Amino acid sequence: MAEEQYGLMILGTGPAGMTAALYGQRLGLNTIVIGDIPGGSTYMIEYLANFLGFMEGISGTQFGTMTFQQAQNEGAFFTLTRLEHLSHKDTLFIGVDVDGKEYRTPSAIVATGRVPKRLAVFNTNLRGVHFYSICDGPLCRGKNATLDVVGSDNAAAQHALTLARIADKVLLICRSDTLIMDAVHKNQIEQQNNITLIMSTEVTGYNGQEVVDGIELTSKEKDQQNIAVDGIFLAIGSRPNISTLNIEVQKTPDGYLKTNETLMTSVFGLFAAGDVRDTDMWHVLTACSDGAGAAK
């Protein structure tokens, strides 16, 4: 099995990983970054409007590409692959990628972000359930589609607004009776006349043969109803992406990696940055801040 040794290994190529790579190189560490998507989750952000320095905002894809290039220019070594597992032996962390290649390092930063949750309802095997409106929304363009977005936060708002430009009609279905999105998003949703808000209602099933063509809705106020839809976009939260970690490390009850003030986890030399760690701000800016702190 091939084997390489580095001063710092960063797992994840999102804003946290990219900033950690930039700082790692500038601090003189021989840095390797392992990740499968350059820019990480930023490609799902249609318009990044809350990052300092971009007065007019910037597309997430463009931002991700720029940060990837910047970290590369700084000299960090990138390998665009998927890490199968990360383990710890003696004083070294050992990463193994999908091709069986081994990477060894005395310090590692986990910046693997989060993965979206799915609904536990009937017919989950059907096609037509999506998580990324920017990628999958255009498939419905020109089809007079009715699309369903499930969720009540900023991510749900962004999906609904993106899809409202593609579909005839967007149903935004929220389980609770309150929206937990920024006021800016709330206003935009209210002004968009092809978005219908359906509050206090749960999606309890998917209808269709091979592809979803409808949903079953359940609420306290109304009888159960079935509505025809051409696609579903889920924004019902996420869970930390830690399946590659073969290391006993302290986590929150939800599985997020616990860190101290230097962003080190309970394992000496193992750090965590960005969405994967115990934080209450899942933003690009805070992920970058974490990346810098963890590398330092």
Ligand SMILES: Cc1cc2nc3c(=O)[nH]c(=O)nc-3n(C[C@H](O)[C@H](O)[C@H](O)COP(=O)(O)OP(=O)(O)OC[C@H]3O[C@@H](n4cnc5c(N)ncnc54)[C@H](O)[C@@H]3O)c2cc1C
């Ligand atoms: C729809 C949507 C809209 C958003 N809008 C905004 C916004 O407007 N403003 C804002 O500030 N934030 C926004 N966010 C949140 C923002 O994208 C995240 O907070 C940020 O990307 C977190 O950065 P990160 O580096 O921690 O993780 P990520 O960006 O998720 O990057 C993690 C990376 O690790 C990789 N990875 C994971 N496991 C492995 C493995 N085993 N092997 C190889 N690679 C692996 C992943 O593929 C990914 O590339 C939005 C998120 C979504 C989903």
